[in-house]
Structure formats: structure tokens, C-alpha cells
């Protein structure tokens with residue numbers, strides 16, 4: 001007989017969320033030598049319809065999971081870091097950011113097309129103002145189609161849903177998709193999500209991070225626990241979560257999120273930020289763009305101090321320089337977040 005799992009991990013119900021929660025839970029369970037049960041939580045972001053960019057941009061996917069964590073219904077929440085608001089949540093801590101998956105955006109186009117070979121005026125699906133802005137800066141002729149939904153639903157906008165199982169069933173048992181015809185020439189998705197779902201073969205071009213700068217935190221997971229698991233003497237869960245933290249990832253996402261926080265921007269803002277360690281230095285590349293792609297502001301800053309404090313300071317310094325250069329009005333931050 002297997003003993004009841006001593007801890008539970010809360011996850012959203014999409015194929016991607018379940019896959020990444022399972023991966024993270026397995027590594028924590030292995031580090032701790034205990035079992036972890038899974039509880040599926042429906043979040044506001046899963047229930048509401050309409051453009052994601054108009055949901056306020058802050059935490060629609062994370063809020064319900066966080067409530068369950070605070071209530072003690074679950075003991076660990078696994079989030080896509082890019083969906084997690086940059087402000088800390090009282091009572092909770094990010095106990096680990098495991099090693100980051102591929103941070104790049106990926107183009108999934110019909111007929112093997114790439115950003116440079118898509119025909120004039122091609123229709124590209126994305127619900128992300130950041131992706132739309134950076135794409136339009138490179139290819140002003142493109143038509144951006146506002147799409148949302150799970151990975152399978154988005155890919156179906158290129159292929160039609162015949163490609164995803166008999167009778168239009170969703171990917172990996174996601175709920176049945178309605179009839180979707182391929183009304184886009186391409187969609188942009190995070191390479192990390194596609195890789196985790198073993199769908200790399202749908203990618204026709206990996207967009208280099210210096211060409212399309214990824215969202216802060218893209219490709220990275222956040223393992224969130226109650227503060228008490230880590231304070232003073234860590235609990236067995238707290239210790240196991242800490243063991244799967246990856247310091248280079250933690251330094252990078254600390255810089256990216258400090259920038260976002262200082263700009264008072266959420267995941268719906270047209271801001272790309274990608275930090276990485278190279279030659280013993282932490283570099284932070286940023287692209288702030290007007291949502292129509294007419295103007296972009298790029299910045300790259302470096303520190304040779306590899307501490308969390310220095311990483312956060314790098315993000316703040318970058319944000320302040322960008323604000324001086326007019327980033328707030330360029331990216332529409334005042335209108336999007338000031339009211």
C-alpha cells in the first residue's frame with residue numbers, strides 16, 4: 001500500500017500547466033524522498049474569455065493558485081514565471097526557479113516559412129503586445145491576429161484542428177476544440193512550452209533573443225510555497241524545493257523581474273527582457289516597443305557581481321535609464337496601468 005502523499009502541488013488544468021507541474025513536482029519529490037499529490041485548480045485566466053491583454057495583465061493565472069496555497073489546500077504551486085506578477089505576495093515565497101528551458105520565441109508557420117520568407121501582409125497570430133510590437137518593428141507589413149487559448153488551439157490557427165487528433169480533440173486530452181480553420185499563416189509561441197509538450201517539430205524558426213527579446217521570465221518556472229516552509233528551520237518540503245533551485249536562472253529572472261517591477265509593468269506590456277550569464281557577467285537585454293512597432297528602444301546592461309542584490313539592482317538601473325529615455329509613454333505604461 002502506498003502512503004497518502006504528505007504534500008500536494010496545485011496546478012492549472014491545461015496540458016502545458018499539467019506537464020510542467022508534473023516535471024517540477026517529480027524533481028521536488030525526488031529531492032525530498034517523499035510523494036507529492038496533484039490538485040487541479042481552475043483559475044480566473046482559464047475561465048474568462050476575451051483578449052488577455054485586457055485582463056489587466058497581472059496575475060489572472062496565478063491568483064487562484066495562490067489563494068489555495070495560502071488556505072493550505074495545496075502546499076506547492078508551480079507557475080510559469082512570466083505569468084506571475086512581479087510584486088511579492090504576502091505570506092508566500094518563490095522557493096525555487098529550476099533551470100530555465102529555451103527562453104526564445106518560436107515561429108510556427110505553414111510550409112516551413114520563416115519571419116523573412118512570410119509573404120507580404122501575412123497573418124500572424126499572437127495575443128501578446130510584446131510579440132506583436134517586436135514583429136511589426138521587423139516586418140511592418142504583417143497583419144497581427146489577436147488570438148488566445150491553449151497551445152493546441154493556437155497551433156490549430158495555422159493547421160486547422162484536423163492535425164490534432166481524431167475528430168478535433170485537443171492536445172493530450174485537452175477539451176475538444178470547436179472547428180478551427182487555419183486562418184493564420186503563422187503563430188508565435190514560447191519555444192519552452194512547445195518543447196515541454198514535445199511539439200518542437202511545429203517550429204519553423206527559433207527567433208534569436210537579440211532579434212525578438214523574450215518576455216521577462218519566459219521559459220522559467222516558479223515554485224511557490226508558504227513562507228513558513230523556508231523560514232528559520234526549513235520543513236522537508238521547503239528543503240526539497242530549495243534543492244531544485246538553479247542559481248544562474250534565479251539571477252537572470254531576478255534582473256528581468258526587477259526591471260518589470262520598477263517600470264510598474266505587467267505581462268501584457270510590450271516589454272522584452274532577457275538576462276543571461278556569459279563570461280562570468282550577468283547581462284540584461286531589453287526591448288521596449290510602441291505596440292504598433294513604429295519605435296523601439298533597446299538597451300543592454302551588464303554587471304560582474306553575481307549576487308541576487310546586484311541582479312535586482314541591474315534591473316532597477318535599466319528601468320530608470322529607460323524611463324529617462326521615454327519608455328513609459330512609448331510602451332503606453334501610463335494609460336495601461338495608471339487607471
Ligand SMILES: NCc1[nH]cc(CCC(=O)O)c1CC(=O)O
Pocket residue numbers: 080081082083188189190191192193217218219220
Ligand atoms: N502566457 C501564456 C504562457 N505562459 C507561459 C507559457 C509558456 C512559456 C514559458 O515557459 O514561459 C505560455 C505560452 C506561450 O507564451 O507560448
